[in-house]
Amino acid sequence: MLSVQIQHSLDDFTLDIAFDVGNEILTLFGPSGAGKSMAVRCISGLMRPDSGTIRHDSTVWFDRAARINLRPQARHVGLVFQDYALFPHLTVEQNISFGLGGLDSGERRGLVNSLMEEMHIRGLEGRYPDELSGGQQQRVALARALAPSPAVLLLDEPFSAVDVTVRTRLLRLVADVQRRRGRPTVFITHDLEDAFLLSDRLAVIERGKILREGVATEVFAAPGSHAAARILGTRNVFNAVVIDRAGEGATAVLRLRSEGGLELSAPGDYRIGATVSIAVRAALIDIVSAEGGVRSRAGAVTELVPAVLTGVESRGDRYTLRARVSTSLLQGGGVDADAVEVDLSAAAFERRAPRLGEAVRLAIPRDAIHLFPND
Amino acid sequence: MDLFPVLLSLRVSALATLWSVAIGLPLAWVFAFRRFPGRSILDAVITLPVVLPPSVLGYYLLLLIGRRGLIGSPLEAWFGVRLVFTWHAAVIAAVIAALPLFVRSARAAFEQVDESFLGAARTLGRGELVIFFRILLPLAWRGVLAGVVLCWARALGEFGATLLVAGNIPGRTQTMAIAIYDAVQAQDTARADALVAILTVTSVVVILTMNYLGRASVRRRHVRRNRPLPERGRS
Numbered sequence: 001m002l003s004v005q006i007q008h009s010l011d012d013f014t015l016d017i018a019f020d021v022g023n024e025i026l027t028l029f030g031p032s033g034a035g036k037s038m039a040v041r042c043i044s045g046l047m048r049p050d051s052g053t054i055r056h057d058s059t060v061w062f063d064r065a066a067r068i069n070l071r072p073q074a075r076h077v078g079l080v081f082q083d084y085a086l087f088p089h090l091t092v093e094q095n096i097s098f099g100l101g102g103l104d105s106g107e108r109r110g111l112v113n114s115l116m117e118e119m120h121i122r123g124l125e126g127r128y129p130d131e132l133s134g135g136q137q138q139r140v141a142l143a144r145a146l147a148p149s150p151a152v153l154l155l156d157e158p159f160s161a162v163d164v165t166v167r168t169r170l171l172r173l174v175a176d177v178q179r180r181r182g183r184p185t186v187f188i189t190h191d192l193e194d195a196f197l198l199s200d201r202l203a204v205i206e207r208g209k210i211l212r213e214g215v216a217t218e219v220f221a222a223p224g225s226h227a228a229a230r231i232l233g234t235r236n237v238f239n240a241v242v243i244d245r246a247g248e249g250a251t252a253v254l255r256l257r258s259e260g261g262l263e264l265s266a267p268g269d270y271r272i273g274a275t276v277s278i279a280v281r282a283a284l285i286d287i288v289s290a291e292g293g294v295r296s297r298a299g300a301v302t303e304l305v306p307a308v309l310t311g312v313e314s315r316g317d318r319y320t321l322r323a324r325v326s327t328s329l330l331q332g333g334g335v336d337a338d339a340v341e342v343d344l345s346a347a348a349f350e351r352r353a354p355r356l357g358e359a360v361r362l363a364i365p366r367d368a369i370h371l372f373p374n375d
Numbered sequence: 376m377d378l379f380p381v382l383l384s385l386r387v388s389a390l391a392t393l394w395s396v397a398i399g400l401p402l403a404w405v406f407a408f409r410r411f412p413g414r415s416i417l418d419a420v421i422t423l424p425v426v427l428p429p430s431v432l433g434y435y436l437l438l439l440i441g442r443r444g445l446i447g448s449p450l451e452a453w454f455g456v457r458l459v460f461t462w463h464a465a466v467i468a469a470v471i472a473a474l475p476l477f478v479r480s481a482r483a484a485f486e487q488v489d490e491s492f493l494g495a496a497r498t499l500g501r502g503e504l505v506i507f508f509r510i511l512l513p514l515a516w517r518g519v520l521a522g523v524v525l526c527w528a529r530a531l532g533e534f535g536a537t538l539l540v541a542g543n544i545p546g547r548t549q550t551m552a553i554a555i556y557d558a559v560q561a562q563d564t565a566r567a568d569a570l571v572a573i574l575t576v577t578s579v580v581v582i583l584t585m586n587y588l589g590r591a592s593v594r595r596r597h598v599r600r601n602r603p604l605p606e607r608g609r610s
Contacts, residue, residue, distance in 0.1 A: 072497035079498040085491035099499030
């Protein structure tokens, strides 16, 4: 278990974060400049935070109050840098074995060989880093970081410089490595897909603060704040008022109406008259015809909202539709109707063949509707 | 022609360079990577000989290692060792004059090495000494070597301070630079011409070497032996 609780100020930027990582992958996800790399530098000992504590199991790595600050050498972290940082004057084999100072040459060779096997880079022993492709360099960097059998693995945007197909394979490799070795792993990325692919848990970080932390799928579904929703790419966020309420406590179902005329019911615990924010991920919404029945998943309730399709964009393997909520309430009023974005897979798009201007209904599963306090 | 000044100059400059590297490498490392109180003062003291007139430098050295000097007098009283007017004093003068040039070059070369290489080496658990010799020095070697060459050239041409502390004793402390002065005073043009020619050729070689090292200073150590394979769906 790695426990981190640190503060560090630099010019007008302040990093102030706290999290625990067990034998799992925690992703620090956020835009560049959010302080992710600084966090990793502090954990690895390459940077000394202003205050706080960093602990691994029962070992204190850093404790400002107790004046403890272990050198990077004593922390046993495996750090993979964004730009690989492979030693340019050493061969692949020399790079990987650099951290194996204490072993005799036979043991070292055996360990290097098995790591190269694991990373699928056999045959590259004698190459220099600038003779390798980006993906190969990344595998060597990973092998080098793993060689001394680190207590914690830190991955600082390791895949930002390799292309998509190579990246996906590397992500799977890292997931495998983590599963086999079971080390606390901190993975840093600003890429939503990478974060989703690799995370056990996800911490959304912006301007030095963790906005939300939890199981990756839950964080995606329920960002909890406007800022986190924006960073996580939730495009459908509306301000709304609770106009009715049925039931009590956690099982209460609220009737909500947004300024732009979107009306739906969702589970939540707010009083009537409260203003809240509604977030729904575009990929969880479906469109159905204006009339007729709708099949829901067993046990799921689907909200149906009348709307008019006003835009279609291709995003390659998926389509983004824009739908304007049609409501009599707004007619003649000065307020614009809410525009809801819907992501359809290419296959779903072909099947439905939606037309611009078509009157449809938005099918929104109730459990996909996430409410959070209006901030 | 008497070759003694040539041989002495080679010996003095070689020893001065060795000492400068031995003292200068740790100093350059400290200045490149460590912040400590008194850093800028130490930096100024080491750099001072570059701007100080050589005769002033020589005078200070006399105060230090002269027979009544701060170090010279106890050295003579306790060990019977006299430094002034020996070729050892010429080495000391050359080290003081040439050290700052080496420290500057080596420090700049160290600072140019990407910090992430050093960070990676530290997280891999290796000590600072191993990192110095296996990572830092190999990656900074061109700048360090440029510093060695510059330092050697400065030591070879050292005149003012050397004259004050080592004197002009033919066959004992007369270096090339001083022998030229001596030859001109004695109107021995043939001897002056020969010595001037040697030092001029040496200086041209030094400049050419420096240019070569400077031009390729950022390039990697090894020559690429084969081109990288085209990027395929491998890895």
